[in-house]
Amino acid sequence: RKGNATKEQIRLHNLVQQLPRAIIIGVRKGGTRALLEMLNLHPAVVKASQEIHFFDNDKNYARGIDWYRGKMPFSLPHQITIEKSPAYFITEEVPERIFKMNSSIKLLIIVREPTTRAVSDYTQVLEGKERKNKTYHKFESLAIDANTCEVNTKYKAVRTSIYTKHLERWLKYFPVEQFHIVDGDRLITDPLPELQLVERFLNLPSRISQYNLYFNATRGFFCLRFNIVFNKCLAGSKGRIHPEVDLSVVTKLQRFFHPFNQKFYQITGRTFNWP
Numbered sequence: 001r002k003g004n005a006t007k008e009q010i011r012l013h014n015l016v017q018q019l020p021r022a023i024i025i026g027v028r029k030g031g032t033r034a035l036l037e038m039l040n041l042h043p044a045v046v047k048a049s050q051e052i053h054f055f056d057n058d059k060n061y062a063r064g065i066d067w068y069r070g071k072m073p074f075s076l077p078h079q080i081t082i083e084k085s086p087a088y089f090i091t092e093e094v095p096e097r098i099f100k101m102n103s104s105i106k107l108l109i110i111v112r113e114p115t116t117r118a119v120s121d122y123t124q125v126l127e128g129k130e131r132k133n134k135t136y137h138k139f140e141s142l143a144i145d146a147n148t149c150e151v152n153t154k155y156k157a158v159r160t161s162i163y164t165k166h167l168e169r170w171l172k173y174f175p176v177e178q179f180h181i182v183d184g185d186r187l188i189t190d191p192l193p194e195l196q197l198v199e200r201f202l203n204l205p206s207r208i209s210q211y212n213l214y215f216n217a218t219r220g221f222f223c224l225r226f227n228i229v230f231n232k233c234l235a236g237s238k239g240r241i242h243p244e245v246d247l248s249v250v251t252k253l254q255r256f257f258h259p260f261n262q263k264f265y266q267i268t269g270r271t272f273n274w275p
């Protein structure tokens with residue numbers, strides 16, 4: 001188990017807090033938590049457990065790079081630290097700020113079929129409202145403009161799923177080779193091949209194996225096995241049941257995302273079977 005280091009361990013093993021050499025920059029609801037936790041199975045990877053929100057939050061950013069480093073876990077010098085903050089992907093200022101820290105950093109983006117992602121995003125917000133006993137709009141009324149009957153591009157869950165628009169902003173700073181796109185739909189159904197592609201992208205030896213991942217039928221998801229005594233599934237908030245969405249709205253959204261998806265495939269060189 002890779003837990004928190006004790007003071008004794010820090011001194012004995014010369015543990016250090018290192019700036020991340022790779023960041024999962026998004027996409028919200030793409031499977032960012034699952035990706036981080038699964039990569040953490042690798043002995044050369046150390047994760048920052050919390051979302052740090054250093055680059056997207058002006059107040060945090062003003063605290064400076066040493067504050068950021070201080071949020072990182074202790075690790076051995078050869079290990080690589082990874083953090084995830086999905087808001088990075090869609091926040092205007094972030095690419096330039098990350099570039100200023102490390103222009104050769106590796107950037108991971110995990111995506112899902114855009115309409116599914118939008119519904120997942122909605123479901124998370126809905127759950128937050130329900131917890132506060134508030135009522136909330138139906139997904140259909142947020143995603144479709146009542147006057148024009150067209151897709152409402154002002155709705156954040158729609159905008160976040162226009163992956164190419166966001167990526168294009170990042171490409172003003174980083175070459176496309178510095179990004180790796182993870183298929184979030186496949187990470188759900190068959191995670192190992194996706195993780196092996198990431199290992200290769202990070203120049204790590206292939207160390208995550210089928211042993212580390214087992215399907216938990218009760219949970220309906222893959223869970224993580226670190227070793228003979230320690231395994232875990234993600235929190236119950238990962239893998240929510242989505243509300244049923246009117247089929248005509250789903251189709252409208254899929255048609256809307258289609259040209260943006262084509263552009264995304266073209267730029268990234270990774271094609272998905274999205275409708």
Ligand code: A3P
Binds near residue numbers: 032033
């Ligand atoms: P849903 O709640 O829509 O099913 P994020 O961590 O970026 O918020 O993404 C959450 C999504 O991760 C969940 O979306 C879930 O489908 C997906 N996921 C992928 N692998 C998972 C796993 N092994 N356990 C739980 N959720 C997983």
